[in-house]
Amino acid sequence: MQNANMKHRVQKGWRALLLLTFSLCVGCGFLSCDNQHCDEPMYSPIGISCLSELNPSEKYSLLRLSLLPVGADTLLTNVESGQFYLPLNPTSAETKYVWCMLPKEYETVEVSMDTVWQDSLISEVKFNIEGESLSLKKVQNDLLLFADNSMLYYYNGVFAKPMTDTLNISYEAIHEFVSGECGYRTAYELKSVDFTHGVGEVFIESNMVTNKYKENHVNIYMSLY
Amino acid sequence: MSTYICRFISLMMLLLLSNSVFAEKKNKSKSAEEQKQFFYGVYVDYDLGDLLMTAIETRRFGMNGSVVLDFQHFIYPAFEIGYATYDAAPDYSYDNTGTGAQTEGVTYDLKGAYGKVGVNINLLEKDYSKKLTPYGYVGVRYAIAPNYEYEIAGFRTDASMWADDADFIPAQKGNTTAQWAEFLAGVNTPIYKGFCLGAELRYKGFLHINRVREGNCSINQSYAPGYGDSEDGSWGFRYTISYFFH
Numbered sequence: 001m002q003n004a005n006m007k008h009r010v011q012k013g014w015r016a017l018l019l020l021t022f023s024l025c026v027g028c029g030f031l032s033c034d035n036q037h038c039d040e041p042m043y044s045p046i047g048i049s050c051l052s053e054l055n056p057s058e059k060y061s062l063l064r065l066s067l068l069p070v071g072a073d074t075l076l077t078n079v080e081s082g083q084f085y086l087p088l089n090p091t092s093a094e095t096k097y098v099w100c101m102l103p104k105e106y107e108t109v110e111v112s113m114d115t116v117w118q119d120s121l122i123s124e125v126k127f128n129i130e131g132e133s134l135s136l137k138k139v140q141n142d143l144l145l146f147a148d149n150s151m152l153y154y155y156n157g158v159f160a161k162p163m164t165d166t167l168n169i170s171y172e173a174i175h176e177f178v179s180g181e182c183g184y185r186t187a188y189e190l191k192s193v194d195f196t197h198g199v200g201e202v203f204i205e206s207n208m209v210t211n212k213y214k215e216n217h218v219n220i221y222m223s224l225y
Numbered sequence: 226m227s228t229y230i231c232r233f234i235s236l237m238m239l240l241l242l243s244n245s246v247f248a249e250k251k252n253k254s255k256s257a258e259e260q261k262q263f264f265y266g267v268y269v270d271y272d273l274g275d276l277l278m279t280a281i282e283t284r285r286f287g288m289n290g291s292v293v294l295d296f297q298h299f300i301y302p303a304f305e306i307g308y309a310t311y312d313a314a315p316d317y318s319y320d321n322t323g324t325g326a327q328t329e330g331v332t333y334d335l336k337g338a339y340g341k342v343g344v345n346i347n348l349l350e351k352d353y354s355k356k357l358t359p360y361g362y363v364g365v366r367y368a369i370a371p372n373y374e375y376e377i378a379g380f381r382t383d384a385s386m387w388a389d390d391a392d393f394i395p396a397q398k399g400n401t402t403a404q405w406a407e408f409l410a411g412v413n414t415p416i417y418k419g420f421c422l423g424a425e426l427r428y429k430g431f432l433h434i435n436r437v438r439e440g441n442c443s444i445n446q447s448y449a450p451g452y453g454d455s456e457d458g459s460w461g462f463r464y465t466i467s468y469f470f471h
Contacts, residue, residue, distance in 0.1 A: 039456070042383070072386045090382040091392040172441065175382065175394050179447030180313035180333045181456050183380045184394055 038182035045085035046169065046188070046209045047216040053201065053223050059083065060222045064102035064153050064162070066143045069095065077141045083216070088209065090173050090186035097167040099199060100143070102153045106160040109152060129159075165199035168192070171209070185211060193218050261353040265295040266471030268413070270423065274464040275307070284312035289451070293345065293467075298358060301345035303366070309450035310336040316454065317380075330379040332396075337373020339451030341366040341407070356471045357421070359414035366407040368429075370449045372400045377444065397442055403449035404432040413467070423465040430459055 050060040059082040067076040067086065076086070076097075089095045114128040125136050127146070135147040144152045144159075153160045171188040178185050188209040193202045200220040209217055268291075275287040289307025296302070313333040343366035352358050378396035411425025429452060437444040447455045 069386060074386055087386055089384055089387045091384045091387065173382075175442045177377060177380075177397070177442070177444045177446075179456050180316035180454060181447075183317055183331070184382065184442075186382055 038179070040178050040182045040185070041211045041213070042178070042182060042185045043087070044185065044187055044209050044211045045087050046190075046218060047085050047214065048083070048218045048220060049216050050082040050200070050220045050222055053221045056219075056221060062101050062222075063104060063106070064142060064155060066100045066140070066151075066162075067167070068098040068100065068145075070098060070166075071096075075138065075140045075143065075145065077143060085214075086169075088169060088171065088173075088186075088188050090175070093170060093172065095169045095171075097169075099165045099167045099195070100151050100162045101164075101199070102155060102160055103163050106153075106155070106162075108158045109161050111152070111159045163199065166196040168194055168196065187211075190217065261297060263297060265298060265356050266469050268293040268295065268301075268421065268467045268469050270421075270465040270467030272307070272463050272465055274462055275309075277464070284315060286310045287450075289339075291341075291465075295469075298351040298353065298360065299347050301347065301360070301362065301364070303341075303343050303345055303364065305341035305366070305368075306338065307340075307451050308336075308338045310334070311448060311450070311454075313448055313454065314379075316456070332376055332378040334376045335373060335446075335448050335450065337370050337450040339368060339370035339373075339449070341368040341451070343367060343407070345409075345411075357415050357419065357469045359412070361412045362410070364409045364411075366409065366427075368405050368407060368451055370403045370451050372402055373450050374398075374400055375444070375446060394442060395440065397437075397439060397444055399437055399439070399444070401435045401437055401444070401446055403434040403446065403452060405429055405449070405452050406432055407461075409463075411463070413465075415469070419469040419471075421465075421467045421469060423463070423467060425463045425465075427461040427463065428459055429461060431455060 050062070052058045052060045061082045062080045065077075065080045067079060067084075068074070069076070069087075069089075071089075076084075086095075086097065109129060112128045114126040114133045116124040116126060126133050127136060127144075128134075129146075129150075129152070134150065136144060137147050137149075138145040142154050143162075144154065146152075151162055151164070153162055170191040170193070172191065174187045174189060175184045176187055177183070190204055190207040190209060193204055195202065200222045203219045203221065204217065205219055206215065206217045209215075270293065271290045272288070275289055279286050279288075287307065287309035289305055289309075291303055291305035293301050293303045311334070313335065314331045317331050317333070343364055345360075345362040345364035347360040347362050349359065349361045376396070376398045378398075380394050382392055382394060384392065407427045407429040409425050409427045411423060413421050413423035415421050431449075431452070434446050434449065453461060
């Protein structure tokens with residue numbers, strides 16, 4: 001009888017020990033699985049498609065298109081394909097982009113170098129454009145941006161005058177708290193999208209700009225430029 | 226993926242362990258069957274896992290306990306209550322300032338009570354002659370963390386392109402409610418007199434969290450007391466010490 005009791009106690013002890021060991025292993029496993037990375041897509045760009053006014057189902061590709069966000073020191077190039085995604089300013093109710101495109105029938109410009117030399121060294125790179133001497137501010141791909149914010153394309157071996165307009169995007173920014181790991185993501189409810197000079201006709205297809213991958217929000221119907 | 230495989234294997238091991246360690250002989254005596262009672266007693270337990278986590282992670286504090294009723298060594302209705310606080314700010318790892326440096330001075334604090342109600346089903350062979358027996362079970366819980374408090378501050382918008390305009394999002398403080406469900410598998414065994422040790426794995430998923438909209442901010446919590454951080458996955462564990470009253 002005493003032996004049976006002893007055996008029973010030993011069995012119980014083993015059970016408890018096994019359970020304790022296993023539980024600690026499981027617990028440590030879970031602690032090591034603590035995620036401290038943000039795995040959510042946090043970028044909410046506005047998707048824009050350029051379509052032909054004559055054939056709205058057809059993507060409209062441009063010879064050259066560059067976009068300059070107003071108030072930022074950035075230049076977005078290589079967006080000629082007719083479909084692109086633009087960041088919006090989350091701290092403002094409006095984002096403006098200078099729309100700079102090269103029309104199919106472009107006007108060429110005579111440009112000559114007007115570089116300033118000082119003691120055999122280049123002091124300042126300047127261009128003489130239509131009798132005006134301008135300092136070069138930035139060159140990106142084929143686009144030359146001058147100090148007075150005027151622009152020229154260097155296309156097919158000639159300097160060409162771009163067609164410019166301003167794309168105005170108005171919205172309400174909504175800051176969504178995603179998680180402790182990611183913080184806030186900003187979504188945008190579009191109010192209006194238009195051009196100052198009407199380079200194209202704008203139609204809002206979807207007014208909620210979220211982090212959905214490759215979602216299109218705005219169609220721009222281009223005339224034949 | 227390896228994490229999930231690891232968790233799946235852990236769950237399988239737990240079930241195997243419960244069978245190999247606690248499986249009883251099938252030749253039950255007839256007299257034991259006759260001794261079958263409708264109600265055997267009540268387990269009152271305390272979660273040592275919460276205590277362990279609190280000791281390891283200083284930014285969290287949690288405690289919870291439950292009352293489990295034993296009906297015919299088969300059905301075990303369970304009621305849990307708990308309280309948790311969590312400083313989730315160190316979790317923040319997304320660089321939204323565009324500077325390559327993590328935003329400093331971030332606050333994300335949560336605290337609140339929660340309750341769970343559900344039932345366990347004993348899958349092991351029953352010994353009706355004993356009031357207190359080991360049991361291995363699967364179960365389900367409905368859980369609610371009502372009106373828990375949160376405070377979020379110091380986060381910035383991603384306005385790196387418009388560097389001068391980068392701005393702080395206004396601090397948010399308020400209350401919200403979360404509801405979730407849990408599926409669980411576990412074991413519980415007597416160790417000394419009425420005292421028992423138990424371990425269980427839980428798979429959980431949110432049913433609903435009240436989204437709070439304040440001004441141009443929309444707050445959707447990823448954390449709830451009793452649930453933890455949803456970003457850390459859907460699995461949880463409990464490791465309990467309990468006393469059996471009969």
